[in-house]
Amino acid sequence: MRATSEDAHDIAQVHVLAWQAAYEGIVPAEHLAIQSVAKREAAWREAIATGTPEILVAKADDQLVGWIAFGPSRDKNAGSKAAEVWAIYVAPSHWSRGVGRLLWLHARERLAEQGYESVSVWVLAENTRAMKFYRAAGFVAEPTGQKEVMMAGKSLQELRYETALNG
Template identity: 40%
Template structure:
């Protein structure tokens, strides 16, 4: 039995979500981004985005809490990819504070997102993951996602180009 509770995010969670997002991104991209860009991954650059997402439920956001402390979050909704059926959902973001990695928080968040997508009528779910983020790839593959090899694309994160691949599984 986990001590983590997952619940829908509320507006007062936006700052904590931004802090989790920044800390997890800095840890995940430590070997990918230069130091100045890692420092730029600050909570202040993300709080307004997450406040808006919570307010308008686009994407839907759930948080994992330990006591009163937000230690992770997931954003999910219908797929943003062009030409996907309305029954395709997407994990827009899933982040856990690095000091809680490997403790079941990600699984609890994924379970909540899967249930939410199922309630929305989604039968398939996708997620975009940087190819150099071995931890995220391993997590999603253990959760039953399979790589769609022909979907690889390059995106920019600051001045660095990142190769991403889409993973997919049934809800």
């Protein structure tokens, strides 16, 4: 289901919890420790209000347990038919239960309806769990899709994965 402004706090909470769990040992601990639900809530509230990116949420027993944000590709030189998964996070308590896959399938359907032909996602090279998820969902690593990001003084590599939407 599409996110509403009432979901912003829960989206932010899942974002911080999943970020801290997924990136433990990858991102410097001091950077993980300063993640703020309040700051993320403000950003997600604004995104929900503007509609960019589009955000879908998954709930279990009336609790938000995951979400996916997607829209046009933010990559330079991306064509108008190229989309991007901007972020997808599932509460660690719900990992490996199909929540992420369900969110991806709904987002994929929405992107195809909107006329996109391909979709990409950037993944930290050390995040083997995420890479396994994307490969299972049909994404493949793009050979030239690499970039460096800095987090708390640590250089990290991101890899670009992509898949076609027509089929």
